[in-house]
Amino acid sequence: MRFLSATRIFSGKEFLSDSTVLVLNTRGQIEDLLPAGSIEAGRLEHHEGILLPGFINTHCHLELSHLKDRIARHTGIVDFGLAVIRQRNAVPEEEQLELMQQADREMAASGIVAVGDISNNALSASVKQASSLYYHSFVELIALNPERAEQVFGAGKTILEAFRRAGLAASLAPHAPYSCSKELIRLITGYDHSQGLPTSIHNQESKAENDFFIHKTGDYLRLYESLGLPIDYFAASGKSSLQTVLETFQKDAGTLLVHNSFSDRSDVHAAQKTLNKLFWCLCPNANLYIENTLPDAGLLISENCTLTLGTDSLASNSGLSILAEILTLQQHFPQIAPEALLKAATWNGARFLGIEEHYGSLEKGKSPGINVIDPVRGTVKPLA
Numbered sequence: 138m139r140f141l142s143a144t145r146i147f148s149g150k151e152f153l154s155d156s157t158v159l160v161l162n163t164r165g166q167i168e169d170l171l172p173a174g175s176i177e178a179g180r181l182e183h184h185e186g187i188l189l190p191g192f193i194n195t196h197c198h199l200e201l202s203h204l205k206d207r208i209a210r211h212t213g214i215v216d217f218g219l220a221v222i223r224q225r226n227a228v229p230e231e232e233q234l235e236l237m238q239q240a241d242r243e244m245a246a247s248g249i250v251a252v253g254d255i256s257n258n259a260l261s262a263s264v265k266q267a268s269s270l271y272y273h274s275f276v277e278l279i280a281l282n283p284e285r286a287e288q289v290f291g292a293g294k295t296i297l298e299a300f301r302r303a304g305l306a307a308s309l310a311p312h313a314p315y316s317c318s319k320e321l322i323r324l325i326t327g328y329d330h331s332q333g334l335p336t337s338i339h340n341q342e343s344k345a346e347n348d349f350f351i352h353k354t355g356d357y358l359r360l361y362e363s364l365g366l367p368i369d370y371f372a373a374s375g376k377s378s379l380q381t382v383l384e385t386f387q388k389d390a391g392t393l394l395v396h397n398s399f400s401d402r403s404d405v406h407a408a409q410k411t412l413n414k415l416f417w418c419l420c421p422n423a424n425l426y427i428e429n430t431l432p433d434a435g436l437l438i439s440e441n442c443t444l445t446l447g448t449d450s451l452a453s454n455s456g457l458s459i460l461a462e463i464l465t466l467q468q469h470f471p472q473i474a475p476e477a478l479l480k481a482a483t484w485n486g487a488r489f490l491g492i493e494e495h496y497g498s499l500e501k502g503k504s505p506g507i508n509v510i511d512p513v514r515g516t517v518k519p520l521a
């Protein structure tokens with residue numbers, strides 16, 4: 138049995154009394170939370186810093202781990218996307234798997250205990266199976282042409298089955314509004330909802346995405362031209378991307394909007410009003426890497442949005458650390474209370490992935506992983 142105390146203790150939802158003692162058994166399960174004085178000082182394992190549950194990374198692409206330092210910064214999303222397409226298969230699978238394992242270990246060392254991971258194929262399944270982390274794979278589907286919706290949906294279910302056979306949690310997920318027809322998104326969200334699964338979509342990562350939907354102009358025309366894909370069938374809606382596709386999501390299914398860099402107040406209002414289990418995932422370091430921009434986190438907080446955090450992939454980040462994402466947000470949005478960011482990093486992420494019975498908070502009977510953050514040095518150490 139271990140009796141942990143710290144300078145401060147955050148439950149996943151709120152700061153507890155500083156003198157709380159966390160009782161852990163040898164399996165890392167929480168036996169109890171006790172007031173100070175109930176344990177003699179000599180038996181206490183005291184830590185300087187903030188003690189809290191393991192981090193939940195709700196947006197990663199493990200399968201892009203081999204693209205670390207391969208893609209130029211600040212090129213904008215279209216050139217970033219084209220570079221990923223060009224380079225993603227340029228490395229043998231064995232090397233890809235090795236770098237995925239390394240990324241998995243990096244996440245464990247930075248206190249991450251569970252990951253929502255975007256997957257275009259099932260190559261990562263063996264790494265996830267062998268990992269100490271919990272993985273929920275989001276099988277990502279792409280097809281803007283509505284005529285391809287059924288076929289892509291069918292292929293997606295085959296990949297999903299491969300994850301399930303490996304004993305791993307998995308959903309289907311549309312890639313982004315600009316790369317998926319409404320028909321395809323409806324098939325995906327209908328399926329996920331019928332299975333009680335959460336879904337995830339990249340949202341408004343660039344200004345170009347809104348230009349594409351409002352006027353059918355901007356950089357995404359260049360993307361489809363570069364790919365040699367005519368998009369005559371696509372018509373501007375006159376609305377932002379999010380407001381265009383919002384009706385294709387299921388009101389009562391867990392839905393994660395990732396990035397939200399160009400979501401404005403009207404987008405936030407419309408989405409908050411339409412969807413009941415909506416989560417807004419921020420990946421600020423990836424936004425700085427690709428677009429050199431940041432989402433309006435202050436707006437999301439003031440509109441009572443439920444935030445989660447993600448690292449995105451090593452193609453667009455120098456590391457896979459949720460603490461690094463928290464520190465970036467703190468630096469750029471000093472008005473946001475630390476509690477809100479810590480809750481996004483733990484409890485909210487666990488709720489989105491549907492794993493709050495075991496993860497995301499310090500409660501009796503849970504084995505949520507235990508971290509201690511040193512706020513002065515900006516480091517994190519997993520304790521269990």
Ligand SMILES: [Zn+2]
Binds near residue numbers: 449
């Ligand atoms: Zn992503």
